[in-house]
Amino acid sequence: MQDRIKYWKGIEELENAPEFEKHARNEFPEFLPVNETNAEGASASGKTHRRDFLKLLGFSMAAVSLASCETPVRKAIPYLNKPVDLEPGVANWYASTFYQDGDYNSILVKTREGRPIKIEPNNQSALTSYGTSPKAQASLLGLYDNNRLRYPLIKNKEASWEKVDKEIASRLANVNGKVAFVSSTVISPSTKQLINEFGSRFGNFEHVMYDANSASGLLSANGGVIPGYDFSKASVIVSIGADFLGSWVAPIPFAKQYIQTRKVSSENPAMSRHYQFETRFSMTGANADVRVPIKPSEEAAVITAIYNAVTGSGAAAASVPNAATVTAAIKELQANRGKALVVAGSNDPGIQAMVTSINRALGAEGTTIDTAAPYYTKQGNDAQMIRLINEMNAGTVGAVLFYDANPVYNHPLAAKVASGIKKVNLTVSFADRANETAALVEYITPDNHYLESWNDFEPKKGYLSLAQPAINPIFTTRQMQDSLLVWSGSRTNYYDYIRNNWRKISTGDFNEFWDHTVHDGVLENGTSMLQVNTNVVATAPVIKAIKPTGIEAVLYEKAIGTGDMANNPWLQEMPDPISKATWGNYVAMPRGMAEEMQVVQGDVLKVTMANGGVIELPALVQPGQAAGTVSIAVGYGRKLESMPVAVGVGANAYPIATVVDNAVFFTGPVKLEKTNATSPIAQTQTHHTIMGRLIVQESTLNKYKADPKAVTEYVRVATHEGPAKPTTISLWDDYEYKDHHWGMVVDLNSCIGCNACVISCQAENNIPVVGKAEVLNRREMHWMRIDRYYSSDTNLESQDLGVVERYDKMEDPADNPSVIFQPMFCQHCNHAPCETVCPVAATMHSSEGLNQMAYNRCVGTRYCANNCPYKVRRFNWFAYPNNEKFVNINTTMQTDLGKMVLNPDVVVRARGVMEKCSFCVQRIQLGKLEAKRENRRPVDGEIQTACAQSCPTNALVFGDMLNPESKISKMLAHEQGERAFHVLEEINTQPNVTYLTKIRNLA
Amino acid sequence: MNKKYILGIYDDEDILLDAIEKIRAAGTKIYDVFSPYPVHGIDDVLGIKRSRLPIAAFIFGLCGMSFALWMMIWMMGFDWPMIIGGKPHISLPSFIPVTFELTVLFSAFGMVWTFFIVERMIPTFRVNVFDKRSTDDKFVMAIEVKEGVTDMKALNNLLRSSGAIEVNEKEVVK
């Protein structure tokens, strides 16, 4: 795909630089570019602005692409003269970068006729190649969010940019008191520099960074940076409450490193051992070999124990829970000096200081910690923010600007922030909508969406990347950086600013260097640009013990993260990896507590917080949740009409967070009362154990080492010639695949359950969102799902029980279960039960092994879905497009703007037809056509399904099983008889999807 | 010209059967007998041949069967072959049900239509029956009268003696 990436304006720039410069300055017009085109139509060049055409066309093509869903084409605008590097129907890719709350992804933006329609990984990046996070995938939807501000606001009234600029500039000129720029972590070197330059004009300026999910404890213990953890070098990993695969610091790079130590093969059956001590059941915990549920207040004890043992010091330690496991962990850590890594999620500088010295003592620095390249993805400083809040209330702040920060919602001292804002003379927010904070400020100067903006990033020291616009600003918004430049009276725009900034590190001819970097999107040659404040006094390893009071609650990030993406229906409907709950948060409690309180799932609980605040949330019984604790996700309970998708979904849990000596802890004591109300939780999976069935297989590393052929159990059918492979017993000869035979391998060892594939599939295949009510009706439409099974204490062999009770007990998960994830989607069976039963032959097999659906032939008997043993078929129960019932749910199919995200290569399905995974047949066709045009066979890897492409751990391998050189063929050949198995092989459906048995590294 | 008939009305099937035999023995030709329900044994005494409708039914059935098989084999195997559930294009076992149904359909309908045709049964508004009671509770024997040939008195007596409860004449306008 690399060769299909287009240079941004490459030709124009090289050919006629002056012309280009002129256009470049008009990069961000402050009025609708449509007019601009007309105005410029007769400009000297006679050339018109490329992106305007793209945009006009974008709108039109949205309608065109919907022709397939039986709605009339509303408008179609032909090209008068075709833009230079755009072929209708052929996609362009632009390298860019997604960053939010530590989640960094270097990406490619796929655009069709000028519309960004898909986020794909940028394989040039060493940090996040081959795979993205679900948030990065879903971030695309934010671009077409109907509720974004379309113009600046003054006191919530529409205003022109001129007016806003004039007023703000003049008021900044004679501001008295401190000028504060509040933001979440900024990892953009140029932006940071720009902010400081902007502030340098004022006597008293401060750039305050804080993170809703803070890591300031970690930072202060490590000199203002996050240690360059490298999980790939670790053979023993001990994590105390750090969800490093899901939401901690830099999940995607960590996941990529981590999985390198988890992939096994019979040649190299080496695997790291992963201990996880945590309160809530996190995705990381689900992947751990040994998981110990502990209370937040017990983290200190565990770490102190390790600290004392490893460093030989004698810090005071409370009694350790699960002492045996802790000692085992310690033994292994010590046995693996230089190959061990300890991480902690706590925000307590003392704890983090201990962890640092533990790692030092274990010789991690230089091995499992790259001291030369720390992470910058979290830089928020709680103390600084809290100090500012006090100053605001004290009235010593003259102006405050909020960029990418919403403290009135996501800071534990939200109330004080709100009251503080009132005391500040000049308040500005760059928010893209009137969020909780922006609603209180005087000026909202809406920022562009990141896909409309230029920017640069440095998530890790020496790893630079760029973001370039993939579309012109859809609304009259303006990038924050440009606003700052305007207000500080500068003539240059931010694009030039970045370029000038990068000239410093340029080697050779700058334009060449620049083009190349923009093309690649990343520059990872070790050069560093970001200024970070590293003169931080390392804290002493002394723990501010949290007093265990009553029920301890922990906060965590669910699908929508810290809440900035709450208006994103894809994420709202993305099931939680563990609880499988969509749409909203809940009180996750251990079974013991539920029984004690006589609470069943869905009972609404009154949650009283330390600050006296009360929220009401339904209860969810969560196996593996530490006794005496509950966990609640943040980011929900929005009330603003600026995010209608999120309104009425869950409740705001941020106030639970506690502040202990200027550090924000994501834990706090709560009181729970049962109310009489109930509110069902929309889960996509309501049954949690495998009921002793051979549908997903796992074994232990020791067994695997002993005999790789013994880890997988194969079903045999008794015949008169003795046991036989089910697939060998068939009435007829099988169809012979001559050209291609597409298949997929799913490595259960690699799947961490992150859901990136689910969202990627949803974006690629125009899959509708159905909303909480319909999920409760068990009608979610996801083609790709990740089944999550808990282990149970009872199994088929538990002979002490009668058969009925045994099955009954098997439905209950263990109290601290082990978890296995199984990505499940159409298995493309070669003996497909669904094909046989369709009366109208709407589903049949392709000559390349694909199980195909002809949507417009389907009459919707649902017989195929009934007869599918994998239950992967999805039915259009209603008309999801253009249906007011789904206007704030399935936003991608209602408005012209929303529809722009639809993939024109995939039809939007009509009401009453069946749909399912197609192995991204549109991509297969494209790949074959490209190869045909170049008169060659498709190269392995050039055709990728959306799910496989976006899997950060490469658990999914797609390819042509007839091509002996393909990765999949090699894997299958190798794993045959070892880890490779088909789900439900005994019913002889002969799937084209093969699973690899999960191996656990148990002691 | 008009046709003239003598009708012997009976009210019991056994008497009717005897009467028929007697009258035919007497060498009189019976035009037809009308009854409210099928009188068993009347075929023999009237010398009505066994109907050949079963043969028709059988032939139509054969047609149905061959049509069904041809249709499925041609559609699935030749006109538009598809890979369905890994089965061969022409998988006879799954053709059996439809074949059977069409066989039944053809034979049933074929036979019924034949029946209607041979009986000239078509929806009509005017029907002339010799005696309306023949669809209620009487058995009507009709004997054609040939002008000058038939001895009315003898015939009348013959009918009466055979147990007719009443003897009528009827002219049918042609």
Next chain:
Amino acid sequence: MQHTSPIREPLITGGKTYHDITEDVCRQVEAGPNPRWAAAFGVALIGLAIFFYSVYRTLWFGIGEWGLNKTVGWAWDITNFVWWVGIGHAGTLISAVLLLFRQKWRSSINRAAEAMTIFAVICAAMFPVLHMGRPWLAYWVLPLPNTFGSLWVNFNSPLLWDVFAISTYFSVSLVFWYIGLVPDFATIRDRATGPIARRAYSFLSLGWTGSAKSWSRYETVSLILAGVATPLVLSVHTIVSMDFATSVIPGWHTTIFPPYFVAGAIFSGFAMVLTLMLITRVVFKLEDYITVGHVESMNKIIMTTGSIVGIAYTTEFFIAWYSGVTYEQYEFINRATGPYWWAYWTMMTCNVVTPQLFWFRKIRRSLVLTFIISIFVNIGMWFERFVIIVISLHRDYLPSSWAMFYPTWIDVGIYVGTFGLFFTLFFLFVKFFPVINMAEVKAILKSSSGVTQHGHHPHANVVHGAATDLNTNTKHSNE
């Protein structure tokens, strides 16, 4: 040919004559609507209204109006479909099979039973169409070339076999029924006084005269039709059962289904016939034609088929255990003890336990108890299909997809509505068509009611009676 042992109780009581039969049966048709009929018809129309409303909701908003979900793709729709088809079978069985076996007692009930068949099949046919996501394209299941090319239907699909089975079954039953009606239409025609009635019924009677030759062909046709209808009726429910038997879902994939479904169909069909007959005979005073004797013989059949069904249920369990397939085993444990246990035990009680009461002659011959038990059987058989369809689907192979099914008001509305449809048709039938096959009853009258027809009425009356209704150009011969 028709030998009846003297000890057998008469099938028609009350010393009826041929003429009485004509009178009794035609009365309903010729007299104005009787108030009880009108009331019942009104109720039926309300049901029909419910049907139309629910159908409108389904067609306008989509199948989402029902309680189905990604795991349970069929529930009430196909349950009702199979249930109605099953009910239909009794009609054909009574008219065809019993005709072949020369069971004379069928004569008084076969007409109504056949009508019931046809209406039941109409109700049944509603569901395969309505349950489609895009019912306006229902004609695509016929072997017509696809609009954009010669893409035909898939003859491997049991659902397609259904299309052929049901349509054949419906049309053949219709013909069979109509053939039976022709002579009786002729009777009504010849009695008709009003011009409209006369024209209407002469139109329907296809100019039937009842000549000896016609009768002999007529009997051949009926016999052959009966001959083909018998395997047909067996094939229909066999094919319906194959919808499930040929699938891979535990609880569906069962070779025992064809016989088991056919037995079940006869079982439920006879129950329904009884329910209807017991009402009709009272409403239209036909006690002399539908006697306790009829009821008893039908109860015997119900008892037999009920026991067959019972054996089938137990066999399923045995096979599940014997096969050693975990999925199969769990499926059946789940049926009896899972979240839908109540449905399963309702089925067992109604279908297996209650019919056993018919071992007692008293109960067999008690009309009230028969009525109650027949209702029970109808309920039980509905639940049998519900158990098979929903309980098998809601927990199949992958526990991750296990789900529950809860019906919506639209589900209920459509089901109740089909009763409205059914009874509307049935009441129209009993009002305008002869409910009892007069010709056949007359044919068996002599041999099976103790009374001879002879001398029942002196000649004279008839002569005069006849004279009066002789047409003008006929002169009286004994003057």
